[in-house]
Each structure stands twice: as structure tokens, then as C-alpha cells.
Amino acid sequence: MGVVGTTQPFQLPRFYTAYPARLNPNLEAARAHSVPWARAMGMLEGSDVWDQADLEGHDYPLLCAYTHPDCDAEELALITDWYVWVFFFDDHFVERFKRTGDREGGRDHLARLPSFMPADGDMSTVPEPSDPVEAGLADLWARTVPAMSPAWRERFVERTRHLLNESLWELSNINAHRISNPVEYIEMRRRVGGAPWSACLVEHAANAEIPARIAASRPMGVLRDAFSDAVHLRNDLFSYQREVEDEGELSNGVLVLETFFECGTQEAADAVNDILTSRIQQFEHTALTEVPALCVEHALTAPEIARVGAYIKGLQDWQAGGHEWHLRSSRYMNEGALDAADDALTFPGAAELGMSGLDFRSLLGPPALTRLRKHAHVPNRVGPSVVPEIEMPFALGMNPHLDDARAHLAEWAERIGLLRPQPGVPGSDLWDADLLDGFDFPLCSAGIAPGIGPDALDLSAQWLAWGTYADDYYPAVFGRNRDIAGARATNARLSLFMPLDDGAPVPPARSALDRGLADLWRRTTATMPPEQRLDLRTAVDSMLESWLWELGNQLQNRVPDPVDHIEMRRRTFGSDLTMILTRLGKGPSLPDEVYTTGPVQSLVTSAADVACLINDVHSYQQEVEFEANVHNTVLVVQNFFGCDYPTALRIAADLLASRLRQFQHVVMHELPVLCDDMGLPNETRGALGELVRELQDWMVGILNWHRATHRYGEADLVRRFHQTPWTE
Secondary structure: OOOOOOOOOOOOOOOOOOOOOOOOHHHHHHHHHHHHHHHOOOOOOOOOOOHHHHHHHHHHHHHHHHHOOOOHHHHHHHHHHHHHHHHHHHHHHHHHHOOOOOOOHHHHHHHHHHHHHOOOOOOHHHOOOOHHHHHHHHHHHHHHHEEEEEEHHHHHHHHHHHHHHHHHHHHHHOOOOOOHHHHHHHHHHHHOOOOOHHHHHHHHOOOOOOOOOOOOOOOHHHHHHHHHHHHHHHHHHHHHHHHHHOOOOOOHHHHHHHHOOOOOOOHHHHHHHHHHHHHHHHHHOOOOOOOOHHHHHHHOOOOHHHHHHHHHHHHHHHHHHHHHHHOOOOOOOOOOOHHHHHHHOOOOOOOOOOOOOHHHHHHOOOOHHHHHHHHHOOOOOOOOOOOOOOOOOOOOOOOOOHEEEEEEEEHHHHOOOOOOOOOOOOOOOOOOHHHHHHHHHHHHHHHHOOOOHHHHHHHHHHHHHHHHHHHHHHHHHHHOOOOHHHHHHHHHHHHOOOOOOOOOOOOOOOOOOHHHHHHHHHHHOOOOHHHHHHHHHHHHHHHHHHHHHHHHHHHHHOOOHHHHHHHHHHHHHHHHHHHHHHOOOOOOHHHHOHOHHHHHHHHHHHHHHHHHHHHHHHHHHHHHHHOOOOOOOOHHHHHOOOOOHHHHHHHHHHHHHHHHHHHHHHHHHHHHHHHHHHHHOHHHHHHHHHHHHHHHHHHHHHHHHHHHHOOOOOOHHHHHOOOOOOOH
């Protein structure tokens, strides 16, 4: 797209610009407002961060006029002030704390900022601002929250806190001279980069507040996250020179891929642009295929549906306008970019229709091939799975009650009916006693939870058997018949067997799925406190819902976007459920305020990805050849990069190793800092240490089971699926 100048480290790629940028007619009024406001807050003269020339050169009013083209002058001024504030915060944090490595000072600075965002809007409780960041936040909060509901305020406070507090993560990585891995980077960039925060402001500016009952749903979360990833990755391409070469930042997607793939800067930049394109296409796919069903499912009213539509349009406007601003702002590397943009291929009359920014070439070529390739997968003969060397640094423990659990599982599975076809259900003849014995789920339970008692071990092994049976059942029964409605009805029915209240009635069981879940739920939750019971039900519901996502992709023959796949893979694998199985019979876990912190979530998700990748490299032949399944990380990598199996396998193995190293990094470096920052008592520190040990046992136990089970070998697959391998 751009021409490499003498000082530019790479050539900007041709971006996928699906939506034309439009300019708000109130731009000049916003410009006239922003400089006096910033000066009144103390952000200019004397701040040692900006002067007026800096602010005018960055031209945040232009950014907001492009990203919010339809709001009135007063709203545009408010939105512009928010962006002036957030960019000042970022630059102020760089100058005061990142350049000096002053983590303690940065922590104290961030700790004061939530006090300037009272959820009830009562500004009389706000302390006296001590710097321009605090003054700006207090002013903006008072002007913003009256128009929005308590649910929106809660979301906006949470995202603003993420935006502020996760700056410490960046600072810690700079101090440790550590570059994150790609999955870690995508997740943490959403917190640090602030695009989810921007999505909240879109709701305000477009009068498009999302109905509270769908705000936490998967489709709305994917829209927000795909939007955010695209915004951040685009910014990484334009800001690489400023951030990496000038500021010494390590939090940049181009640098992350340079390091992970050990490739050149240009190659990494092109890969970042490919991921950016895929995330925008994921946004479009979700908006067109998942959001309409969501609106029907929750019976949204016509005005509510209109607000959802306005929100989606607002996020599209932001993508287009943000790109246009990056082409023009003095803040970024964009030499030659405007010349390339002016050379856009449009159609006669495009300007009159407000579509002068649409370049047809960005819809063709690589972006079109990426979209088509997702739907062009053909099942084929792949041969036995090649399992790379996996170095697991944790010692394997083994529960002493393993043999008893094996005998008890065989009796339970026969009694429940898992080992015979379900009456009137074609495709449900899945397992027999010999298959179950070869799968050896008790071995997995004995490894992931070596210290639990015999009754808890029985429950764990039976949960694993039920969950794996259900995972086999959904594609065999619903997938082959393309019966997503039947799968959705089954999910709703299964939830009835997990009552949260003691003694609540459940319907009569009609199948092995019903009987197994009803029995396991009753026995597992008999002595559980309400909060743990809710966690268990949420974990099961999340797993069941994720299988609907898989069935939808299979119906469309769509290989998923790599980011969406990694994040959904944790749910399809049942990570939350199987992690709970390591704690059966134990006391309360970590307090929510600790468990939801960035470091602890990083710990949990990195462990989950290690387990999912272990499964994917072992199950590749089963899923790709015997099941024609598109939800395997190795296949997703093959499809996305257009590479062969050995190359994709090597990338998956490298990702597995990097996620394992991340787990160890969090334990060694981030958790001690978290304990000190939060002033955690010894009891909570002990619970945190216990969580680490449980996750270590969980990972090594899962690896040991995959190495021993008779579920994924070619001979095992031939017997199980009653077919011979495909011939070339």
C-alpha cells in the first residue's frame, strides 16, 4: 500500500477496507473545542507531555469525526474529549512510568483513577484531582454517565479499569524484557489497547445502548472482540516505528509475530494484516449469521433490534474512520499511504453516494481468497497423527484409587446406557464396553487430580466419560442430519437436569445423556455451596453451547477464524468443567476479585490452551479424516496460512510450548507482584498456590492420558468408526 521510505521499517500492506469512511460535518467545531478543553485540564503547557502543536498535529477531532460521522456537535465534542484524555493518559504513563521503569509509581497513579468514576454519578464524592489525567476523567465522567443506564455504566467502568490497570502488564513486560506470545498478546491487547472501551462509547455516540440481557452473549462478545482486535492490529502496523523503535515498547503485534515466527519485519507485518482481515471478516460473519438468531432467541423488541443494528453500524464506521485517520495523523508511520489510498479503485458516482473511500481492490485478491478458503475445505486422507515432542516440566502424580475407579466407571456406563444405541435415535450407536475400556477416562482423572478421594475420583472419571460421550453424540446425531434445532432443544433440556436449588424437581430422563447428567449433578452438588454449584452449571452450559457453534460451522463447511477458534476451543474441550474436577471435595477456591485479575486469568487460559493443543495434535487424524471436523488447531493453521501439515504442526507445537512458558512466567513473575499489589493475606496466597498446583497436575495428567489412551491411534479409529482409512 505505502512506499517504503528511507526511515520506514516495512511497507504498509494493502488493507481490507470493506466500509467507506465518512466525515462528520461538525469537525471544525470539535477542533475549536478540544484545545481549550485540554488546556483547561492541564494537558498542554507545563505538562511535560504535550504542547499545543502536539495536540493539533495528532488531530484527535479528525479521528472522532471519522469514527463517529453521524452524531451532533455536542456529542462529537464529548467523544473527542474522551479520546484526547485517553491518548494523553497513554503518553503521560509512558513519560512518567514506562521510560523510567517506575512500576510502583505507576501502580499508585492507577489506583486513584477509579475514584473519579462513581457508578451512581455522584461527583461530590470525587477527590480533588492532582494531575491532568485525574482532572480530565472527573470532567468527562460527570458529562457522560447521566444519559446511560446502570448496566452500561458498569460495563464502561470495567473497561476503563482494564484500560488503565493493564498498563502495568505492559510495564512489567518492558522491565522483564519479555515479548508475549501471539495468543497472550491478542487477549491482553484488548485490555490495554482500549478498543472495547471505544465500543462502549459507540453505544453512547450512536444512541445504541445494547439491551442488558444480550450484552454478555457470545455474538455480542465476538462483535466487540473482533472489532477490538482489528482496531489494535491496524494501530500496530501504523505505530510500529513509534512504539518499538522510539519508545522501546514490546507490546506490538508486528514485533510479537517477528519473535514467534523468527521472521523479518515485512513478513510479520503482512501476517498481522492477514489476521486483521480475518478478524473483520469474523465480525461480518457474526453480524450476519449469529446476531439475527440472538435477537429472535431473546425476543428483542423492534426498538431494541434497531439499537443493535445501530451499534453494529457504529462499529463499522469506527473501523473505516480509524483507518482513514491513521493515514493522516502525524502520530504514525504513514509515508506514501495517502497516495495509495487516493489511487483507490472505485466506481462512477461513488463520491456522490458517500462511498469515495471504498477500494474494490481491498475486497478482492488475498481478502477474498481468505474468505473463500475458509469454506473450501475438503475432507481427505491425512494418515496417522504425528505427535511432536512435548516437554512437560511438571511431575506426574497418580491417584491410588485408579483401579477401583475403572471398575466403577464400567458399571456406571452400562447402567446409564452409554454403551448401547438410544431407541429411535439414528447414529447413537457410539460406544461399547471395549471402547470405553480403551479410552481409560479414570487414568485421566487419576492424573489430573492425584490427591482427591475415591468417591471424588469416581465422579471425575464419570464426568469425563459423560462429557466425551456427549461430544461424540452431537456431531454423530445432530451433525449428520444438520439438525441444529434438535441440538439447541437438547441443550435446553439438559439444563433442566442441573437445578441450582436443593430438591428442585427435574423431568424424567429419556436418554443416556439425561440419565448421566441427572445422576452426576445430584451426586456432585449434594454438599456444594451455591456459588460452586453455579460455577459447575455455567461450565457445563458453556460447553454445550460451544458445540452449537461447532455444528453451525460444520453446516456452513467453515473453518473458523484462528482467534475465534482458540478462544472457543477452551469451551468445546470443556476446560472449565475438567478444571473443576480437580477440585472436587475441596473447600472454596480463590475470591472472585483475585480470580478475575489479568495474571490469574492469564494463568488459567494458558493452561487451557496447553491442554487443547495437546488434544489437537493427538486427535488430528480422528477429526480431519474420520469425522470431517474443521475444529482442530492444526487444520485451522493450515487453512489460514495456506501451508502443509508439517508446517502447521510445527506452528501448533511452538504455540503449545510458548503457552507453557507463559504459564511458568506468570507463576514466577506476575503472581508475586499481584499478591503484593493487592496485599493478599496468607490464606489467599495459599489458595493461589494451590490453584497453580492443580493446573500443573491438570496439564501433565492430560498429556499422560493422551499418550496412553486407545482413542486416537489409527487402528483404534478404524475399529471405532467401522471404516478403513481413505485411500489416495
